[in-house]
Amino acid sequence: MDKDWMSKNRLSHEYEVGAEYFLQFASRNANNPNAMPCPCAKCGNLKTKDIDTIRAHLCCNGIDLTYHTWIWHGERSKFGNSMNDSDRVGQDERKYFTEEPISMVHGAYDSYAKNPNQFHKLLENAEKPLYPGCVKFTKLSALVKLYNLKAKYSWSDKSFTDLLGLFGQMLPDDNELPLTLYDAKKSLCALRMDYVKIHACPNDCILYRKEYEDFTSCPICGMSRWKLGKNSTIIGGVPAKVLWYFPPIPRFQRWFQQKVISKELTWHADKRIRDGYLRHPDDAASWKVVDHNWPNFASEPRNLRLAISADGMNPHSLMSSAYSCWQIVMITYNLPPSLCMKRKFMMLTLLISDPKQPGNDIDVYLAPLIDDLKFLWDNGVDTYDAYRK
Structure with missing residues (x-):
């Protein structure tokens, strides 16, 4: 005792x-x-x-x-995905938002399989010094960094053109910096991802694609495909409503073709802390249900886990807004929490241009995205993994 x-x-x-x-x-x-x-x-x-x-x-x-x-x-937290680990978040932002021009060009290589001359020109811009003797910036890297700042701080086109003109005067002679936004865009367009403009019925009945591609009026409501002017006259060639579709498959491929991003696309399997706490969607019951029901899909950690976020959808007509663009954004949950919600990895897939909010017929606009996702699920796409070679 x-x-x-x-x-x-x-x-x-x-x-x-x-x-x-x-x-x-x-x-x-x-x-x-x-x-x-x-x-x-x-x-x-x-x-x-x-x-x-x-x-x-x-x-x-x-x-x-x-x-x-x-x-x-x-x-300080011992875990890299803690809410208080601000230092690591800052390091991740600097790491992933510091664009390497050669890496970006290699990521765009597949887009130029049919036009190798244009690819060589893009590669030349990526390697060309900003001015004779410059070792920190190339023409392409300087443009990308400046354009990222324009997007981040919402600079107007006119202010950006004025800034380029001023920088051109400050830099040594024979510098490669474009002096106008138009010239800058011509250089950057080589890195762009393709998009598709799809005409839509003003009443959200159909998209003019597949069997409806050649129709001039909606087979459901009878509305004209084309915009109506004064006295209800049809303005030929001007669509009444447009859906901008940004196919995700080429962008997924470009992610895997960049070594540093490809490495992080298996973070949820390689680096996630498993301590019984809900730190990542991988810890949630819905993720585990997918793993249980489709073990073949779960066995490959590079398979992408996606979420879709809709802004401005109004299924019950309870909201009113003066916006004219409605967007569908895709999130990739393979990435660590400090990255998956960053602008660079939030993928705009659909942009609906119309003063009227999409209502309960949002599924009409999701059709092309669903087709691509079903193709990935049923067939898959061969992609080069730059990190694992």
Whole structure:
């Protein structure tokens, strides 16, 4: 009995010392020592208390046994996908948003299989110094970085043209920087991904594709395919409504053809922390259901797990808006959480141009995307993996 009592007393003393050390650590790192998350077994960091109350709770309730890393009290997380791991997120952003021109050109190689001369011209721009003696920037890398800034900060076309003109005067003579936005776009267009313009019925009945491709009016509602002008006269050649479709398959292929991105497309299988917490969609029940029902698909970690986000859909006509563009964005969940929601990896697939919100007929516009996804599911596409060669 004496030994048991001594053992319990020793453990109690060690706990009190550890709890006091925790309180001192938390106080040093707290923004407000009078309102800190309480890590006791009952509060579980969900309630804020002053330090004396936390000391009493730790004494009476004990500490939450799952709270190993004190991320709510100033300790840096050991995991790369923690909410508080801001340093790694910043490193990832710099890593993946620092475009390597040669890598981008190699990623676009398949697009020029029928036009090798144009590819060689693109490769030349990627290797040509911005000005004689420049070692930090090539013509293509400088343009890409400047254009990324234009998109990030919503610069107008006129301001960007003025900026290019000013930079051209600042740089040494014989520099390769285009002086206008038009000339810059001509150089960058070589890297672009193709898109398809599909005419649509103004009432969202059909898309003019497949069996309806040559129709001039909707077979369901009878509305003209073409825009109506004054006095309801038809303006030939001007569609009443347009769907812009950006096929995802070529963009998926280009991802795998860039080594650094291809490596991260299996992050969910290679690097994810498996500790019983919900840190990534891979931890969710729906992901596990897919793995169980389609084991062949799950056996290859490079197979892409996708989510679709719709902005502005109005199935019950309860919203009103003055927007004129409605978009469908695709998210790839193979990537780590610090990347999958970044602009670079959020893939615009559909853009519906019309003042009227798509309603319950959104499935009409999803048809070309569904066709491509079904083709990937049933047949697949051979793609070169630059990371695994």
